[in-house]
Amino acid sequence: MTTEAKLSSPRQDQRIRMGERLREIRTQLGLTLADVAARSGLAVSTVSKVERGLMALTYDRFNQLADGLEIDIAALFSEHGDPFQSGGIAVARKGEFLLHETENYTYEMLFPELWNKTMTPMFGTLRPYEQMHFERFVDHPGEEFLYVLEGSVMVYLDGKAPVQLQAGESLYFDSRRGHLYASAGPENARILVVCSDAGLRAKQRALTP
Structure with missing residues (x-):
């Protein structure tokens, strides 16, 4: 499920940051928009709109992107992640989350900086x-x-x-x-x-x- 809608400034900023992160990963991996679309099963137009901050993806679409790019889904939310190690412990204090809004849902993602969860x-x-x-x-x-x-x-x-x-x-x-x-x-x-x-x-x- 995807959406393109009029956004308030904070939500627009959040989607722009997410789009910039996706573009950074795609460029780093040497992939075109068409490559990402083919690998993930998403339309080229969808990937393009996400990169431009015009569209928010739901969790299942993020899963498709991560699988297609062969990366941890957390890498789409956080540039500097730390792998969660065996025996590891992580604490999230009140208000420590990454906000992600779609047309229907508002998510507060916990521990976005932890990869390999x-x-x-x-x-x-x-x-x-x-x-x-x-x-x-x-x-x-x-x-x-x-x-x-x-x-x-x-x-x-x-x-x-x-x-x-x-x-x-x-x-x-x-x-x-x-x-x-x-x-x-x-x-x-x-x-x-x-x-x-x-x-x-x-x-x-x-x-x-």
Whole structure:
């Protein structure tokens, strides 16, 4: 799911930084826009709009980009990352996150500076379904954990009946099944989401600083 929309200045700045990071990686790897599109399965126009800060990608599209470029997904969010080592410990203090906004969701990405993670934790803010614009279900390799922090959430699963969750309730599922989240009430809802990769990528390019 992608979107091109009118943005406020902070959101525009965030998308511009993300686009600059993608262009930097593509150039460093000696790839053209067409190369990235062919490797990731995204349209050339989509890759171009992301690089120009005109389009935000959802998590599954970022996964496609990372797989196509053979890099850690965290490298798309943070230029200077540190590999998470066996026995390692990382602490995120309150307010320490990377903000990523799409048309439908606002994500607060936790530990974006850690590469080679097997999990991607994030907080999310969901608007009511009537205020969201879905074109398709989201799906990606791995497993997903959802915990409702505030409000009520409706989870739409491809081929299954919707699941409604209240604050304090959670859901664990195979994220290869298409899924969508939305607030089930008139107010925004807050969630914690943890996505796991389907195993660490066996082929990950080493990006120089």
